[in-house]
Amino acid sequence: MSAEPTSKPKRRGRGLIWTIVAVVVLGAAAGGWWWWQAQAAQAAEEGAADAEAKPPAIYFALEPAFVVNLADPGPVRYLQADVQLMTRDPATAAALELHAPALRNHLLLLFGQQTAAQLGQRSAKERLQAQAVAEVRKVLENETAPDQVEAVFFTSLVTQ
Structure with missing residues (x-):
């Protein structure tokens, strides 16, 4: 038990x-x-x-479309691009409008350095967008203007 x-x-x-x-x-x-x-x-x-x-995005179209000779050797190749800049800052939007001629000039020079072979690849187009943003900011900074540009968009991009 x-x-x-x-x-x-x-x-x-x-x-x-x-x-x-x-x-x-x-x-x-x-x-x-x-x-x-x-x-x-x-x-x-x-x-x-x-x-x-x-804040909402503000788009600024750089018109008319860019048309440049590409840096290809041999036959002449062209690039036509419709470009829009995006910011969320109203002061930057006003600066974009004010300095549009200088912006167009610098972007034309940048686009003219490209080749058709480069622009055939998506990564090259994205790199060109990043370079364009840097170029736009540089121009605005040199003009002591607000430079809060967030993006450059290609709404049309044709190489020929």
Whole structure:
């Protein structure tokens, strides 16, 4: 009879341990769910704040279209490009309009340095866009004008 009382407390101890483990696991799961929900809500609030804080894009078309001779050896090759500049700063938009002749000149020189083979690749066109943004900012900076230009977009780009 002495064997029975010792086996019952072990079962009771095991049951208590499993109950504690279950409570800890459920508590951790509930805490993880609460943390995940809090992070999702915070990310949504930050995304909404960023969307509200970002002013609308202002586009400035450099018209007429650019037409330049490309730097290809041999037969004459041409590039025709419609270009739009994008900013979110009204002061920069005014500076773009004011300094449009200088901007066109610098971009014409930049476009004339390209070859048809380079412009056949997407990466080269993207690199040209980045160079054009840098060129536009440089011109505006030299004129001590606001230079918050974010992008140069080619709305048409034809090589011949």
